[in-house]
Amino acid sequence: METLIIKGGRPLKGNVSVSGAKNSAVALIPAALLAESTTVIENLPTIRDVHVYETILAELGAVVERRRNEMHIDAAALTNIPLPNGKIKQLRASYYLMGALLGRFGKAMIGLPGGCSLGPRPIDQHLKGFVALGAQVEQREGAIYLSAPNLKGARIYLDVVSVGATINIMLAAARAEGTTVIENAAKEPEIIDVATLLSSMGARIKGAGTDVIRIQGTQELTGCRHSIIPDRIEAGTYMIAAAATKGHVRVENVIPKHLEPVTAKLREMGVHVKEYDEALQVRGVDSTRKLDIKTLPYPGFPTDLQQPFTALLTQAEGTSLVTDNIYSSRFKHVDELCRMGATIRVEGRTAVILGSTPLIGSEVRASDLRAGAALVVAGLIAEKVTRITGVELIDRGYENLEEKLSLLGGHIWRE
Ligand SMILES: CC(=O)N[C@H]1[C@@H](OP(=O)(O)OP(=O)(O)OC[C@H]2O[C@@H](n3ccc(=O)[nH]c3=O)[C@H](O)[C@@H]2O)O[C@H](CO)[C@@H](O)[C@@H]1O
Ligand SMILES: C=C(OP(=O)(O)O)C(=O)O
Secondary structure (H helix, E strand, O other), rough: OOOEEEEEOOOOEEEEOOEOOOOHHHHHHHHHHOOOOOEEEEEOOHHHHHHHHHHHHHHHHEEEEEEEEEEEEEOOOOOOOOOOOHHHHHOHHHHHHHHHHHHOOOOEEEOOOOHHHHHHHOOOOHHHHHOOOOOOEEEEEEEEEOOOOEOOEEEEEEEOOOOOHHHHHHHHHOOOOEEEEEEOOOOHHHHHHHHHHHHHHHHHOOOOOEEEEEEEEEOOOOOOOEEEEOOOHHHHHHHHHHHHHEEEEEEEEHHHHHHHHHHHHHHHHOOOEOOOOOOOEEEEEOOEOOOEEEEOOOOOOOHHHHHHHHHOOOEEOOEEEEEOOOOOOHHHHHHHHHHHHOOOOEEEEEEEEEEEOOOOEEEEOOOHHHHHHHHHHHHHEEEEEEEHHHHHHHOOOOOOOHHHHHHHEEEEEEE
């Protein structure tokens, strides 16, 4: 079992470069299976979710080659074997194999996905979309069976704004006959990234990034080359860590627009944030003001940064409120932060965080990916040594976390 060890109390200083986005990578890899020729994905982060996907692709018969941060995927000889469980359960985004295999073969059998446990995470909107495209859907013994000899474009209104359902429907629709219209679609930058790849492969997609997306499908998708957008959640985590340690950090290789909600909230606290074309510079201050945060679908404040931000708010002056409107129980980090001396109580979907609280290094466990990020931020602030277990969950989404933080002067290592 690996442990992350952090000796806190050192301000982070210097430059850090952000990797490609996890939530794009895990959608672009299955999207590549829609073509019968080679797709090259650049700026791929070296994270566990990508590694698990690589092994699933090998099981399916795709020829996968890794060259540094590139993945070459030749899906010409792909086979449509059932994927009931195992690797499928190790990540949330395995659900994209439903849309990809349905599009490519007209049928698929996939186990229910895993991913971070944040409260109920149904996939009813994904399935509603597949049914609208003409698929028969059956759920039994923990797996989904999909079959659609002829996928046909349709108008689909999502009852819930869902990143996964929007992308999954786009994948299947890219090879459907005719036009699909997704209404009340999610607008996250990762959706635009997937639309860009599918367009380069030959589908015609309009409206990605708005709440109405039109996809004109084709059977003629071909491989292409695509570079992944920067990971706004990784970038936000370094911005929060810089503010929390009262450091001075330039976060490079970012799209500042994608981080507007984080920049706005840091500025509201009194933290200095400067925007450049492809970088954000964060300078922490001695005293910060309390805040209220409400998570929302993009362009609102991202739920994936609510947990690390909570660690920062233990240092603000006054009592802050963090409400998660996306997930009902994304608060498993709270008990661990309290173990480190924080005073936080959870009332329904809201964490009430008492500020100006010194944190003391302790033995804590990352229950999920961003809970882990919250504990890393807390460990960087805390007096004495913090030992974090559950590191494999942090590895799902952060490339070279200790190296990047060490280069910024953080005292962090893995045992
Ligand atoms: C791999 C990936 O990209 N993961 C991201 C994706 O997860 P994921 O795609 O799973 O999240 P969704 O956007 O689908 O979920 C948003 C909300 O809709 C609900 N819902 C979703 C689908 C559905 O069929 N029915 C339903 O009720 C969910 O329970 C949740 O309350 O977006 C989340 C919200 O920004 C992020 O936290 C995750 O990091
Ligand atoms: C919740 C997350 O990931 P996933 O949906 O892959 O579990 C996340 O990246 O914070």
